[in-house]
Amino acid sequence: MLNISQLNVYYGESHILRNVDLNVTAGQMVCLIGRNGVGKTTLLKTIMGLLKPRLGTIKYKGEEIGKRTTDRRAKMGIGYVPQGREIIPRITVKENLLLGLEARPQGRKGKQDIPDHIFELFPVLKTMLSRMGGDLSGGQQQQLAIARALMGEPQLLLLDEPTEGIQPSIILEIENAVKGIIKTTGISVLLVEQHLHFVRQADRYYAMQKGGIVASGSTSELSQDVIQQFLAV
Template identity: 55%
Template sequence: MTAPLLALSGLASAYGQSQVLWDVDLMLAPGTATALIGRNGVGKSTLLGTIMGTRTVTAGRVAFDGADITGLTPHRRARAGIGYVPQGRHIFPHLTVMENLETGLAARGGRGSGGGGVPDHIFELFPKLRDIRDRKGGFLSGGEQQQLAIGRALAGEPRLLLLDEPTEGIQPNVVQQIEAALRTVRDRLGVTILVVEQYLDFVWRFADGYCAMDGGRIIRQGSTATESAADVAHLVQI
């Protein structure tokens, strides 16, 4: 059996005195895509932040590629190979598209292709970014900003990509482009993907499996090949 790339064991996290995650166990195999689903406010974004290190672990363990990274800062986790696209994109509005992409290069550390520049495959995944590479981030549409945010994360050549609501507020044609890009990122680049998403039909088209959360816990896991999005949505009351 292939060793997991990411393994969470008894993970808990809190905001001050308010606990948000409870005893989360999760394993992600290399080169797979997993949908993290559930109603608003059940802890999905907090779980991504805890994996990335932007939220404090109060109990449990985060292991990445067999190494315990529970105590690592976010930038050290990024250098270890974890990319993160937060909800709301958070691109730099006063930097150009190319400058935004170049900020992602720092995450490589000593890893990656060693070429030094933005990888060509980012422009193959999102051709529009090449066309608007000199435009300031603040003048982009929502769909362009989302493509830029994903491209910036991929510039660090991660082995694990965390995405929080990538289709939120995005026009349908760009959703299709993002779906195709994520499929390529998994299949051709071998990147493992964990994506928080409310639009279940979108993730069911490319994800291998799903994890459903409620009340800060994972309450159900399964395969997208054997369970339909509609049935799962009904069972977990999304």
Template identity: 50%
Template sequence: MDTIIENEMKAETNLDSQALLGISNFSAGYDASLILKNVDMVVPRNQVVALLGRNGVGKTTLLNSILGLVPSSGGSMTFDGRAVDLMAPDQRARLGIGYVPQGRDIFPGLSVWENLNVSLRVSGAIKDEAEGRLSEVYELFPVLKDMLKRKGGVLSGGQQQQLAIGRALLLNPKLLILDEPTEGIQPSIIDQIEDAIYAIKKKGNMSIILVEQYLDFAKNASDRFYILERGSIVQEGSIDKLDDDLIARYLTV
């Protein structure tokens, strides 16, 4: 009797402590050039993990590997309890991996509403659920609601970034991947994106990987950090451990 209860308790603890994304001894690259070397990384459930490093160290390549756009050359990757290394990008997306690429990537010729509606259709959300998700996105980024008829291409860079994040959120991912969301964006909109991350955290059903060069933003928004250097993880820890020494050593140019 005791052992059954004990085993059940153990099983429950394991589930609670199970990471959303686990990357182990992972290597990947393009054709002949190996970029990522023996990367170990864990994204806990409902946490924001900053992925930091200078230009060209492999941050976007790692994100693309998580999405399935860059094939694995070794190691393992699990998402939500499943091995995903060999899965196609669309399969991974269906499991709940959402992406906002570097430099956004909205449809410039479609209106804001059409951009959002593409995601809603892909998500398969209907009526109440779709309305609910839309109103959450409008609450995070009110400007989108005011500009539904505008073409995506005429929005400011910051508004396009908000649209790109909004579009990803409509798919209700378990993991949201943001590649340099503040790049080239004015401070007032950076604040709104930071607030959106706080709101997502508060809701408590989504993890975020944040690739970011703007360190104040990364520090405020994240729980943990990893630093990449020439394709390998060289430092990691709780975000309060990201001190000036580490910044000078690995992050400043």
């Protein structure tokens, strides 16, 4: 589904990502872990085309996408929920959701309603459609951000720290929704996450340090050592 090979990314002259290799198989949830500032967000932004790599390749469904625009990548089926959510505060929840339609291959043409499965995953959104995005709690905004990405009908979903700064009861709701998405739609997920319980739901993990992948494997084999080294537990 996603094959990243020898990726090197710079901010100006600072070398951030170093020879990153990472793969996501169709239908898998893969988790990227690592301390603050190691380059996790930089990697997701590069996959989405918001940053350009200096070296290396990104293949999506077998096709090299390194030169595609962000819009094109979205329309090819890559959904992105950025760190910090980026909900538009001064439009309604419904309008925020409909914006997600832009990522469909046909854009906002055609049907403009919100499918039931979105509300099955996030029931709270149904009661809040006419509220302003900015009036929602942090947890509700995160649910809205994920729902908005799903409106684009992605096949690969990139989630950057969806539980950051969110109260524990809602963390579990988000975790269950992501699991539900994978089960019902079969899409693949690349998740950046710090909460161990959520990390364990993934099939595989990659651990990043100073912009390089330094460990990887099945999450069922996550050792105490790896957990202590790469997660803020």
